[in-house]
Amino acid sequence: MKKLLKIILIVLCTILTVLVVFVASVYVVNLISKEREQGKIEAYGQKVLVDGKQMNVLIQGDGKETIVLLPGYGTASPVLDFKSLVKELSPYYRVVVIEPFGYGLSDDTDKARTSQNIVDEIHECLQKLNIKKYTLMGHSISGIYGLEYVNQYEKEVQAFVGIDTSVPQQETDELPVSSLQLLNQSGFYRLLLKVNPDQLVMPNVDQQTKDQIKMLTFRNFLNESQASEAENFTNNFKNAERLHFPKRLPVVFYLADQTEEETPSWKPMHEELLKNVDHGKIVTFKGGHYLHHTKSKEIADDVREFLSNNERSR
Template identity: 55%
Template sequence: MRKLLKFMLIAIATIALLIVIFVATVYTVNVVASNSEQKQIQPYGQTVMVDGKKMNVLIQGSGTQTIVLLPGFGTAAPALDFQPLIAQLSPYYRVVVVEPFGYGLSDVTDKPRTVEQITNEIHAALSQLKIRKYVLMGHSIAGIYGLDYVNKYPKEVIAFAGIDTSFPTQPTDVMDTQTLSLLQTSGFYRFIVKLNPAQIMTPNVDESTKQQIKMITLKNMMNANIQSEAQLLPTNFKSVQSLQFPQNLPVIFFLVQNDPEIKDWIPQHEAQIQSSKYAKIVPLEGTHYLHYTQSKTIAADLRDFLNGIHLHF
C-alpha cells in the first residue's frame, strides 16, 4: 500500500508539474510572439488626433462622392477586412475606412464605448480630415452607431447603406469578456488559433494580408475598448430604440436572405424604413460577412441606388 500511495503521489506531482510547464510555455510563447509581431505589423492609412489619441483612417479612390465605411463589432483590422469592397468601390468613389479606438491600428482610449462616445469620435475624425458630405456605410453593429450618427449629423450624411446591420430591438446580451480576456492574456487564444486557424475570419485576400489580419487580431482581441463595447452592448442597443432613420435620408440595406439566428431579420429592417421616402432592401445569399463574398453585387447595387437619388428628391 505504501508503494502504491508513493507511486500515486509521484504520478500526481508529475502531472501537475507537466501542466504548470505547459501553461508557462503557452504564456511565454504568446509574450515572445506578441512582441515579435508588434514589429511585423505593417502600417496603412493615416492617423488623426481625436481626444489626444491617434485614430487610424484609410482613404482610397478619388471619386467626387465619398463613402465612409464603419466596421462590425470586434473586427480586428477594418481597413483590411473591407478590402474586397474597397476594391469594388474605389474606382468610382473616395472610400474612407474609419478604425474606431481599439480597432485596427488605432489607439486604445479610456473613454467608455457608448454610442454617443463612438459616434462623436468618428465625427471628430472626419472633421479633422475636412470630410463634410458622405454616404455612411457600415457592417453589423454599425447599424446601431449609424442610426445615432445620421440623426446627429443630418446635414453631412447624404445616404446610409447597411451591410447586414443590427437593428435596435435585436436580442442582445452582455458578452463574457472575462473568459475571453483570460484566453488572450494566458496565450491560450493563440494556441487555439494555432490548432484551428479558421478561428480568425479573413476575406479572400493574399496570404500576406491574411497574416497581417491574424497579427492585428491577436493584438486587439479583448483590449480595454473591445471589452467596454461588449459590456455595453445591451445599453447601446436600448439607447437608440427611440430613433428612426430621417424620412428624407436614402437608406439601402444589404441583408442575408435567410438569417438562421434572428427571427424576422428582413421584416425588422423593413420596419426601419417604412417611413423613408427612398429606401431599398437587397436580400443576398451568404453569411453575416456579406462583403467577403458579395462585394461586387453590393457595389453595383449601391451605385444604382445612389445614382437614383436625384430622381426621388
C-alpha cells in the same frame, strides 16, 4: 499500501508538473510571439488626431462623392477587412475607412464606448479631414452607431448603407469579457486559433494580408476599447430603440440569408426601420454575416445604382 500511495503521489505530481510546464509554455510563447509580431505589423492609411489620440484612416479613390465605411464589432483591422469592398468602390467614389479607437492601427482608449462617444469621435475625425458630405456605410454593430449618427448629423449624411447591420430590437448576448481577456492573456486564444484557424473569419485576400489580420487580431483582441464596447452593448441597443431613420434619408440594407435563417425576425426588423423612409429598400444575398467578404462586387454595383437613382430624385 504505502508503495501504492507513493506511486499515486508520483503520478499526480508528474501530471501537475506537466500541466504547469504546459501552461507556462503557452503563456511564454504568446508573449514572445506578440513581441515579434509588433515589429512585423505593416503601417497603412494615415493618422488623425481625435480627442487627443491617434485614429487611423484609409482614404482611397478620387470620386466626387464620398463613402465612409464603419466596421462590425471586434474587427481586427477594418481597413484590411474591407479591402475587397474598397477595391470595388474606389474607382467611382472617394472611400474613407475609419478604424475606431481599439481597432486596426488606431490607439486604444479608456473612454467609455457609448454610442454617443463613438459617434462624436467619428464625426470629429471627418471634420478634421474636411469631409462635409458623405454616404455612411456600416457593417453589423455600426447599424446601431449609424442610426445615432444620422439623427445627429442628418444634414451631412446623404445616404445610409447597412451590411447585415444590427438593429435596436434584436437580442443581444453578454460577452464573458473577463474570461475571454484571460484566455487571450494566457496565450490559449492563440493556441486555439493555431489548432482551428477557421475560427478566424477572413476576407478573400492574399496570404500576406491574412497574416497581417491575424497579427492585429492578437494585438487588439478585447483590448480596453473593445471590452468597454461589449459592456455597453445593452445600453447602446436600448438607447437606439428611440431612434428612426430620417424620412428623407435614402437607406438600403444588404442582408445575409444565413442570418435570416438563424433569426426569422431579421428582415421584418429591418423593414420596420424603413417604414417611414421615403427611399428605402432591402436586398438579400446568399451568404453569411460578412457579406462584404463574398459579395463585394454585387454590393458595390447595387450601391452605385441606389445612390445614382436617389441623387436624381433629390
